Amino acid sequence: MHKLKQRYQYSHILLREMVRTDFKLRYQGSVLGYLWSLLRPLFMFTILYTVFVRFLNIGNDIEHPAVYLLLGIVIWNFFVEVTTGSVSAIVLKSELIRKINFPKYVIILSILIGAIINLLFNFVIIVIFIIWNGVHVTPSALLMIPLLIELCAVSLAVAFTLSALFVKFRDVTYIWDIVVQAGFYLTPILYLFSRLPHDYARLMILNPLAQIIQDSRHALVTTQSTTIYQIYGGDKWIWLIPVSFTVVLLICGAGYFRSQSKSFAEEV
Amino acid sequence: MTDDTVIRVEHVSKDFVLPHEKVTSIKSAFTGMFSRSRTKESQHALKDISFEIKKGEFFGIVGRNGSGKSTMLKILAGIYQPTKGSVETRGKLVPFIELGVGFNPELTGRENVYLNGAMLGFSRKEVSRMYDDIVAFAELEKFMDQKLKNYSSGMQVRLAFSMATRSEADILLIDEVLAVGDADFQRKCFDYFKELKRDKKTVVFVSHDMSAIREYCDSAVLIEQSELKLRGSADEVSAEYTRLFLDQTDHKAKQGDRWGDESIKTKHIAVKVNDDTLTITQTFEAQADQASVIAGFRIRNAAGQEVTGTNTKFERIKIPALKAGDIKTLTWSMPNCLSDGKYVVDPAILHQDGVRVLEWWDAAAHFEIKKDRRLPYILDPSFNLKIQ
DSSP states (O other), X not given: OHHHHHHHHHHHHXXXXXXXXXXXXXXTTOSSGGGHHHHHHHHHHHHHIIXXXXXXXXXXXXXXXHXXXXXXXXXXXXXXXXXXXXXXXXXXXHHHHTTOOOOTHHHHHHHHHHHHHHHHHHXXXXXXXXXXXXXXXXXXXXXXXXXXXXXXXXXXXXXXHHHHHHHHOTTHHHHHHHHHHHHHHHSTTSSOGGGSOHHHHHHHTTSHHHHHHHHHHHHHXXXXXXXXXXXXXXXXXXXXXXXXXXXXXXXXXXXXXXXXXXXXXXXX | OOTXXXXXXXXXXXXXXXXXXXXXXXXXXXXXHHOSOOOEEEEEEEEEEEEXXXXXXXXXXXXXXXXXXXXXXXXHTTSXXXXXXXXXXXXXXXXXXXXXXTOOTTSBHHHHHHHHHHHTTOOHHHHHHHHHHHHHHHTOGGGTTSBGGGSOHHHHHHHHHHHHHHOOOSEEEEOGGGGOSOHHHHHHHHHHHHHHHHTTOEEEEEESOHHHHHHHOSEEEEEETTEEEEEXXXXXXXXXXXXXXXXXHHHHHHTTOEEEOSSEEEEEEEEEEOSSEEEEXXXXXXXXXXXXXXXXXXXXXXXXXXXXXXXTTTTTOOOOOBXXXXXXXXXXXXXXXXXXXXXXXXXXXXXXXSSSEEEEETTOEEEEEOOSOOOOSXXXXXXXXXXX
16 A cells, blocks of 8 residues: 555656646747747637638638637647657657656656646637637536546547557557548538538547537537537437547557556667 | 565566568568568577565676676666566665666756656655755755756766765665766765665665675676576675686687787796785797897786786886897786786787887786785785874
8 A cells, every 4th residue: 555655656746747847848948938828829719710710701600600619629739739749758758768667657647737738728718719709608618627527538548559559660650640630620620510411420429529529619609519419319328429438448548558668668 | 575685586587579670672561561470589688587685785786798787777677577587676766777867958957856856756845855965965056047958967967966865765776877977976976885885775786897896795696698697795796707707808818819020929928926026927039130129018907907017118128139039038026916806917029119019919828816805996005004
């Protein structure tokens, strides 16, 4: 019991220092420093808003198109940040891994936490947009909490799998780049679900990310967002499919990572 | 594990799999991707190693380069997993495979202390407690808020070493890292070793510096060609290691590490060891007419260090010109001030310009010094002591 506590204490200490270091180094040497954490999403949103909402009139059929669009992008970007950041993370830390024994999952967790910090900054901007667009926030906004937990779980699951695979197969990073590109269009970020053929929609919404994005929009922005509940004609338990998919993926990913992590020191 | 055993290594083997991949064409790259018959070679880094280390023991792991001793240390540190067998450790183990693990050049000295501290398992609170000590010991008070990249390499090593010495661990694993650095730094390292020994810390020390092993270690193991050759006292193990080296030197000498232009030949070389005198007799024969030559020798210890040597030029003695067939015998004597161990003598004869080698003979003679004093230094002159 004491040993167990000691082990997690070490992980905890390491995790804190790694997150702290990454955060310190992120904007080092820039004049505006941490302010960029807010400015970056703000500028990115402005560009996307101008292109998609103003010029392409993407959101004529939906309430608050700007917030609708931004929320989807923020969630997608979080997933991409965690997963692509993790792919080469183990190999990048090879110096450490070869010199000292520490729980390797801390590396992936530190990336997740870094991304969560970014997500919080992004949400500050989203809240500004919500107020500016006059979105009526209802108590259903609280659903964001379990949805974000699901988002973390699915990101972590993929991150564990990819980072462990990358140690053996360096092709993973290129493959994942392509998957992310395709995934961006296979997920209802820039377009409305209601425009898709019903069969496609039924399949696509089973993707945890599509489900998370649509549910989040429903909870936070507008009830016009098509959720998995509506696509499957009011089946109360349908959400169990993407959620259990996430859970299984997380267990497998973490298990694979754990079994591989023993030989990381020899293979990186 | 019994109460005072802190490390137990049982039947540990380690294999490294070395994949052989030679992709010659794009086509073979594709076909090879799916065929399972990629050749793999297993390299045995360690074979069936077992030993125990007791609490408070200063334990040496000795072996030549590539013998597997560093792999053993990494297994003890938990960095590698043994292929077979098991390792049990008890207590907080801190490895120093390298100094300053995790140092980041973009961070300040202060931030690096906390980061490296975390790597060694210390919370911010614990690091804060020892922070002043660390900085003072490294003598870097004025530089702690500068980025590490602006430190000289000496300053970085000082900071890293200071961290290492302040860290309170039950078991320390030390690789030869400490061999780097200038003389002043090495002295500091050895002072630290003495401190560890005094405090009865358990230390596992990997080295091929036999004088350090003999001075600090209580017991040791010798790993040779992936196998445990000997487990015994530091003296026994270092003697065995030295012998290994000597065998190799013999071997080399037999292979003809003797060269020259054949114009002069060493006929005989002998060393006589007395309690207080060493006598080296060197006989050579001129094969052709020679102007004056320079003759001399050098003495190397088992680790290959050149201990001493001289020649007629250093001694300002001139050997008269030689005719073909002339034989000269030189008898050198010196006080027996060498410490215990095996030595080789390399006689050499040079042209009078001091540059051209007429004959050089590596390890032409061997001798051994046995004073039973076990002094861990190169020199062991007779010391006088007066206590008043």
